Each structure stands twice: as structure tokens, then as C-alpha cells.
Amino acid sequence: MFGVNDLKDLKKMDKDDLLHLIGLETRKDTADYLLPALGAFTVGVLxxxxxxLMLAPKPGNELRNDLRNRFQTGQETLTGAGAQRSENVTRGV
Known part of the structure; x- marks a missing residue:
């Protein structure tokens, strides 16, 4: 049967170790399949x-200026939203 040392070793094991010991594995849920697929999709979209953008019919300088303006606008929007949120938290809204 089991000795005292064997029981101490069993207490140190986590669920996956115990299941592997008897030849089983945990059941994967939907998130285990969905998250990597969404990550790959996002990388593909980006x-x-x-x-x-690189194949756009604009010259390089014009494209870079457009991108710079869009990123600055996005930063200003995020900064404004963050400031408004912190102001709401301070006021207790």
C-alpha cells in the first residue's frame, strides 16, 4: 500500500500531476481552444x-504623416478618457 513518505509526496502534487500518474488528463474547456485562435486571428488582422498600409497608393512621407496624426489622435482620446475616468473616481461618480 502507501507509506508515510508516499502520502506526503501525494500532498505535494497538483491535480494535473495526479491525473498524469494514473494516465489521465484534465478536460479542456472552450477557452483553451478559443483564446489561441483569437490570438492568431488578431495577429493576422494586424x-x-x-x-x-505599406502597399497604399500614397507616398511614404504622406503615409507616415497620416499614421503619426492617427496615433496622436488616438493617444489624446485615450488620455482624455483616462483623465475623465480618474476625475469621476475622485468625485465618487
Missing amino acids: LGVGVG
Whole structure:
């Protein structure tokens, strides 16, 4: 049967170790399949956008200026939203 040392070793094991010991594994849920797929999809979309921008019919300087303006506008929007949120938290709204 089990000795005292064997029981102490069993207490140190987590669920996956115990299941592996008897030849089983945990059941994967939907998130285990969905999150990697969403990550790959997101990377694909970002790469597609990047390639599309690089192949755009605008000259390089004009494209870079447009991108810089868009990023600055996005930063200003995020900064304004963050400031408004912190102000609401301070006021207790």
C-alpha cells in the first residue's frame, strides 16, 4: 500500500500531476481552444493592416504623416478618457 513518505509526496502534487500518474488528463474547456485562435486571428488582422498600409497608393512621407496624426489622435482620446475616468473616481461618480 502507501507509506508515510508516499502520502506526503501525494500532498505535494497538483491535480494535473495526479491525473498524469494514473494516465489521465484534465478536460479542456472552450477557452483553451478559443483564446489561441483569437490570438492568431488578431495577429493576422494586424499583419494584413500593416501590409495594406505599406502597399497604399500614397507616398511614404504622406503615409507616415497620416499614421503619426492617427496615433496622436488616438493617444489624446485615450488620455482624455483616462483623465475623465480618474476625475469621476475622485468625485465618487
